[in-house]
Amino acid sequence: MHHHVIEQTPAPGTRLVHCRGDTLEFRLRASNLTGGMAWLRTNLGSAKTARGEIIAAVEMDRARLARDWYDWPMIPTGPDEFEVRIPVSEVGHFEAKAFYQPGPDADPQWPDGDNVSISVSPSHIVGANGIYNAFVRQFGKRRPSRATRKRDYRHIVDAAQATVLGPSGTFRDLVAQLDFIFDKLGCRHLLLMPIFPVPAVYGRMGLYGSPYATTDFLAVEPALAQFDRTATPMQQFQELVDAVHRRQGYLLLDIAVNHCGWGSAIHARHPEWVVRQKDQSMLSPGAWGVTWQDLTALDFDNRDLWRYVANVLLFWCRRGVDGFRCDAGYMIPFDAWEYIIAKVRDQYPDTVFLLEGLGGKVSVTRSLMQHAGFNCAYSELFQQYTREQIESYTPLAHDISSSDGMLVNFAETHDNNRLAAQSLAEARLRTALAALLSHQGAFAFANGVEWFATEKIDVHGNSDLNWGASVNQVDAIAHLNRLLRLHPAFYGNVPMRWVHSGQGRALALLRGDPGDENRLLILANIDTCHRADVTWHAADTGIGGGEQVDVLRGQPLTLSEHQGVVRSRLEPGVVICLAGDPERAAHLLKESDSATGSGNEPYRVLRQRAIAVIQALRMRLCNPYDCGLDDIKGAAQMLLDDPER
Numbered sequence: 001m002h003h004h005v006i007e008q009t010p011a012p013g014t015r016l017v018h019c020r021g022d023t024l025e026f027r028l029r030a031s032n033l034t035g036g037m038a039w040l041r042t043n044l045g046s047a048k049t050a051r052g053e054i055i056a057a058v059e060m061d062r063a064r065l066a067r068d069w070y071d072w073p074m075i076p077t078g079p080d081e082f083e084v085r086i087p088v089s090e091v092g093h094f095e096a097k098a099f100y101q102p103g104p105d106a107d108p109q110w111p112d113g114d115n116v117s118i119s120v121s122p123s124h125i126v127g128a129n130g131i132y133n134a135f136v137r138q139f140g141k142r143r144p145s146r147a148t149r150k151r152d153y154r155h156i157v158d159a160a161q162a163t164v165l166g167p168s169g170t171f172r173d174l175v176a177q178l179d180f181i182f183d184k185l186g187c188r189h190l191l192l193m194p195i196f197p198v199p200a201v202y203g204r205m206g207l208y209g210s211p212y213a214t215t216d217f218l219a220v221e222p223a224l225a226q227f228d229r230t231a232t233p234m235q236q237f238q239e240l241v242d243a244v245h246r247r248q249g250y251l252l253l254d255i256a257v258n259h260c261g262w263g264s265a266i267h268a269r270h271p272e273w274v275v276r277q278k279d280q281s282m283l284s285p286g287a288w289g290v291t292w293q294d295l296t297a298l299d300f301d302n303r304d305l306w307r308y309v310a311n312v313l314l315f316w317c318r319r320g321v322d323g324f325r326c327d328a329g330y331m332i333p334f335d336a337w338e339y340i341i342a343k344v345r346d347q348y349p350d351t352v353f354l355l356e357g358l359g360g361k362v363s364v365t366r367s368l369m370q371h372a373g374f375n376c377a378y379s380e381l382f383q384q385y386t387r388e389q390i391e392s393y394t395p396l397a398h399d400i401s402s403s404d405g406m407l408v409n410f411a412e413t414h415d416n417n418r419l420a421a422q423s424l425a426e427a428r429l430r431t432a433l434a435a436l437l438s439h440q441g442a443f444a445f446a447n448g449v450e451w452f453a454t455e456k457i458d459v460h461g462n463s464d465l466n467w468g469a470s471v472n473q474v475d476a477i478a479h480l481n482r483l484l485r486l487h488p489a490f491y492g493n494v495p496m497r498w499v500h501s502g503q504g505r506a507l508a509l510l511r512g513d514p515g516d517e518n519r520l521l522i523l524a525n526i527d528t529c530h531r532a533d534v535t536w537h538a539a540d541t542g543i544g545g546g547e548q549v550d551v552l553r554g555q556p557l558t559l560s561e562h563q564g565v566v567r568s569r570l571e572p573g574v575v576i577c578l579a580g581d582p583e584r585a586a587h588l589l590k591e592s593d594s595a596t597g598s599g600n601e602p603y604r605v606l607r608q609r610a611i612a613v614i615q616a617l618r619m620r621l622c623n624p625y626d627c628g629l630d631d632i633k634g635a636a637q638m639l640l641d642d643p644e645r
Contacts, residue, residue: 005030006110008028009029015370018118019125021611022120025083026096027083028083039074039101041096042094043094055346059307093119125440125442171240185474188250189249195224197216203294205294210261213260215260215265220237258285274297310343322351323351323354327356329374341372355374376405406442409435418448424471425528427452443484451465487585495510496510497509497510505530507522518584519579521578528573539564544561549582
């Protein structure tokens, strides 16, 4: 039998990242075909079946039989060529591979290589993913100050082994700041550090106890609520969730299911889930050479623990939580996460899972995102300091974001020393770099970055946020988020590459192609003490000498050019953003909020969500999908606004 040389596009083994609402296109080419048919074997559109098999394998010990796979006919588009377009209407991990069948009784002929792997995220994270990381404890009306702590009596309390709990910020205190977070700063996601009860006396570390030392995953810390006979602490948490959603925002909850705190309800109800050492002492986990003494590790060899964790996450989904930051997620087995995420998505398919994989292997992060169902993970850009480190890490981050899942650039996390403690110039520089080098506009920062807070966030205490400081970067962050929300260079898989030449500490990165009118050229001097020259070739960027405009500040800039080499002198720590089409960029940034969508949600995101619903409805006969009434109304309105669609 004659076997044809078959070519598939995308190539076998390709890993793709998409959002719900996208369309996938597969092509198959071969020479000298005589009749026959081409098919795409895939499980796209069968997410519910796939999740069902994952869940049944854990809960009923059933074998996974891959019933989610089927063959989709490809359409002849020319001599020796077939094509198929498939709408992506579900969130999850999928695979596909095309084959040619010469006749009904002939063996299928496949292109060489592995299946195409497709990771699909919820449509609302297609772009403009500004994340504000809030520690509720720090939002009290009496925010701590340096002067107050100089008179603090903690050493006396500790010496007496007494228990004293200081005043804490509350959910309602944070609600009072939501207009600032969503409207002024322009963030779209509020990420809460854990809000569960912490040890008050037994096993407590520090003045307050760590929010990561959870004693009950199904409750909230009472200290985070005001005493109110009409609203319980859980109801006050619900007030916060509802307030976020009224602003078209999304609430992500930080949860550390790898461990619990001393005195946890798990110790009493499920002691078999606690990891014990040879001497029967409970194991405290750790990372980076540090042991977290106020925590006890949980044993994920026990599948009953998997079910418990899945039910915990579902408990919070029912209260409106839109997603989870999974602390130390790389320490939990792949099979456990695959089940937990499938169980949650079976009821809440658009739930976002953010992996905190810092300290783990890159291969583990890639696997958990591409195959287990995580949508995004921490970028390690904030831990790259020199020009060489930044140059080396950025291509890796772009590859992961393009082929496995979106990496989130944090300017600061609660684990790091404050940038402003080093210098205000350093804080401005690193904040701007985190935003402008982000993927799908995934830019995050811990509360206080906007106010140049200098005290490291103390999870056992209540650090100063420097709130309301007259010298701040509130407007700068707001402008960065606006650029990420409006400019096409921060949506989709836009190519990114370094284009600077020569030595020194200055960088130049091109977002887009040289001929793309939406391209952006990012210039940065990472030396905060000295000026630096940055050079690039005009042919590599499409941006040459002459008058340009820095779209970050709206300021004119004159570039010199000699024999095709462009040069710019940068002030210490400065970051500049040049547009391929300055007039178009200026027009985008002057658009009113009403032109970008409803409230805080940009038009592109609304459009993506509407497309996802329309595609799901179109596929309803072969692929039932639970479209909510609000989604259907939104899709209908989008069709009215955009008749061509």
